[in-house]
Amino acid sequence: xxxxxxxxxxxxxxxxxxxxxxxxxxxxxxxxxxxxxxxxxxxxxxxxxxxxxxxxxxxxxxxxxxxxxxxxxxxxxxxxxxxxxxxxxxxxxxxxxxxxxxxxxxxxxxxxxxxxxxxxxxxxxxxxxxxxxxxxxxxxxxxxxxxxxxxxxxxxxxxxxxxxxxxxxxxxxxxxxxxxxxxxxxxxxxxxxxxxxxxxxxxxxxxxxxxxxxxxxxxxxxxxxxxxxxxxxxxxxxxxxxxxxxxxxxxxxxxxxxxxxxxxxxxxxxxxxxxxxxxxxxxxxxxxxxxxxxxxxxxxxxxxxxxxxxxxxxxxxxxxxxxxxxxxxxxxxxxxxxxxxxxxxxxxxxxxxxxxxxxxxx
Numbered sequence: 627x628x629x630x631x632x633x634x635x636x637x638x639x640x641x642x643x644x645x646x647x648x649x650x651x652x653x654x655x656x657x658x659x660x661x662x663x664x665x666x667x668x669x670x671x672x673x674x675x676x677x678x679x680x681x682x683x684x685x686x687x688x689x690x691x692x693x694x695x696x697x698x699x700x701x702x703x704x705x706x707x708x709x710x711x712x713x714x715x716x717x718x719x720x721x722x723x724x725x726x727x728x729x730x731x732x733x734x735x736x737x738x739x740x741x742x743x744x745x746x747x748x749x750x751x752x753x754x755x756x757x758x759x760x761x762x763x764x765x766x767x768x769x770x771x772x773x774x775x776x777x778x779x780x781x782x783x784x785x786x787x788x789x790x791x792x793x794x795x796x797x798x799x800x801x802x803x804x805x806x807x808x809x810x811x812x813x814x815x816x817x818x819x820x821x822x823x824x825x826x827x828x829x830x831x832x833x834x835x836x837x838x839x840x841x842x843x844x845x846x847x848x849x850x851x852x853x854x855x856x857x858x859x860x861x862x863x864x865x866x867x868x869x870x871x872x873x874x875x876x877x878x879x880x881x882x883x884x885x886x887x888x889x890x891x892x893x894x895x896x897x898x899x900x901x902x903x904x905x906x907x908x909x910x911x912x913x914x915x916x917x918x919x920x921x922x923x924x925x926x927x928x929x930x931x932x933x934x935x936x937x938x939x940x941x942x943x944x945x946x947x948x949x950x951x952x953x954x955x956x957x958x959x960x961x962x963x964x965x966x967x968x969x970x971x972x973x974x975x976x977x978x979x980x981x982x983x984x985x986x987x988x
Contacts (some may be wrong), residue, residue, distance in 0.1 A: 628701020629957040630670060630931070636695040646729065649977040655983030656965040663961035667741075667933045670959060673698050673705055674739040674931055675767070676731035682932040683709050683717050707731075729793050733770040738922040738930035742915050742937050745862070749914075750899045750907055756887035761821055761889065764918060766923045766962040772820065779813040783885060790871075791878045800871060810883065811863045817884040818852060818859060825850040825889055828917050835913040836893075839948045846910065847892040851874045853882040890902055908941055916952060932958040938968040 629650040635641040640662045655663045668686070672678050673696055678686060678829050686709065687694045693710040706722040721728040723735055749756055765772040786806045789799060829848045836846040856862045866882045891898040891910055898910055920931040932953055937962060938946055950971035951962070962968055965978055 628703075630673075630698055630700050631698045632697075633666070633669060633673075634695075634697040635665070636697075637668050637687060637691040638669060638686055638694040638696060641665060642688070644978065646979060649955075649982045650957050652960065652972050652976040653952050653979060654965050654969060654976055655959060655961045655979045655981060656963070658963060660714075661981040663884045663931055663981050664743075664935055666959055666979070667743075667935050667959055669696050670698075670931065671739055671741055671933060672696060673700070673707060674737035676736055676748065679741055679743070683719060684711055687711055705735075717912075736767070738767075738926040738928060739933065740915060740919045740922055740930045741933045741935065742912075743933075743935040744940065745938060746915070747908060747911055747937070747940055749911060750891055750902075754886075757889050758885075761824060764921070765820055765824060768921065769820065775813065775816055775820075779810075779817055779884070782810050782813060783880060783883070786810060787879050790875045790880065793875075796872070799875065800868075803867075803871060807864060807867050810867065811860045814863055814883045818854075818887070821884065821915070822850045822852075823890075827921070828914065831917050831920070832891075832913055835916050836909060839909045839912060839945060845892075845894050846913065847895075848914075849892070851890060853886045857948075905942060905945075908945060912941070912945055912949060919952065919956075929956045932956040934958065934960040936961050936963075938962055938971075939964070 630648045631650070632650055633646045637642045637643075646666070652922065655666055656665050658704055664680075668678055668680055668796075672686070677683075680686075692712075693708065695709075696707045703724055704722070705724075706721075708720045710718045719729065721731055723731075728735075746760075749760060762772070762776060766776075789806065790801050792799065795803070825848055831847055832846040833844060837844050852859075854863045854866060863882065867880070870881050880886075893902050893906055893910065896902075898907065902910065919930055919932065934949070934953070938949070939962065941949065946968065951967075954972070954975065960968065969976060
């Protein structure tokens with residue numbers, strides 16, 4: 627597809643109307659906090675992936691404005707996204723891809739993009755839901771039907787939980803649950819298998835990537851943790867659902883299934899979330915992002931766009947060097963409040979965009 631060569635933001639977050647010419651290599655976006663640096667990163671992410679990493683579509687509309695518009699040229703293609711809001715909660719989206727109108731960005735038109743932002747540095751120590759979201763977001767990028775699969779599973783889970791909360795007589799409750807349980811285990815197994823397969827791929831590479839960043843040999847392992855054990859996942863899950871029905875009815879939610887799963891990372895056989903230093907955690911997260919970058923490149927057959935939102939300041943010199951070496955092979959955008967602190971990692975091979983407050987809204 628090629629790289630982004632131009633970007634225009636209209637009524638998008640803090641920008642009334644901003645035009646940018648973009649370089650195909652490394653671009654450092656510099657400015658004080660609150661000056662709109664992340665808004666540029668977000669716009670590029672939206673135009674690539676079809677949605678934001680920061681919130682919903684309405685959040686991206688400038689305050690007291692009814693619409694926003696993003697325009698870009700990527701390779702030879704022009705892509706435009708317009709979002710209009712009304713007085714209620716409704717929002718209308720329209721994509722123009724070389725003049726062809728679409729209600730949403732087709733999977734085949736999505737561009738490979740890898741984002742590294744400060745919240746990711748807390749991934750291993752956050753709640754399991756954050757780790758599930760991380761792996762599911764990646765699966766949605768590389769497997770066209772995964773978003774639909776997860777949506778179907780969440781719909782069935784919601785219906786099952788409604789029955790659990792209904793306080794029906796036990797026989798009537800179990801009779802209604804059974805029909806949903808059959809569909810639940812079918813969808814749950816597919817989600818479990820896909821997650822586990824991707825985690826296994828990460829595990830095969832993690833030690834080597836981490837050791838290269840740390841400059842000495844380490845054993846780094848990533849493991850999927852399921853609430854269900856044994857070879858026959860579907861039968862074992864169905865059995866667990868039935869055995870837990872009374873307890874789950876008292877709680878009002880389903881206690882087993884992929885919506886309760888997790889993954890853990892171990893460093894030299896110790897749980898990283900409790901034993902690793904801040905520097906080791908950063909190296910592990912950087913390793914995961916490198917593997918994600920490699921996976922996206924493999925699937926899309928082209929180098930992904932790399933977006934680094936204020937993470938260089940969190941890394942020491944050796945980790946900055948490792949990230950800089952990666953960035954040189956991709957169109958990369960890096961936000962920072964201090965360009966001089968990271969520019970040395972790139973020699974003369976970078977461009978600078980300033981977003982100091984005097985440049986906003988022009």
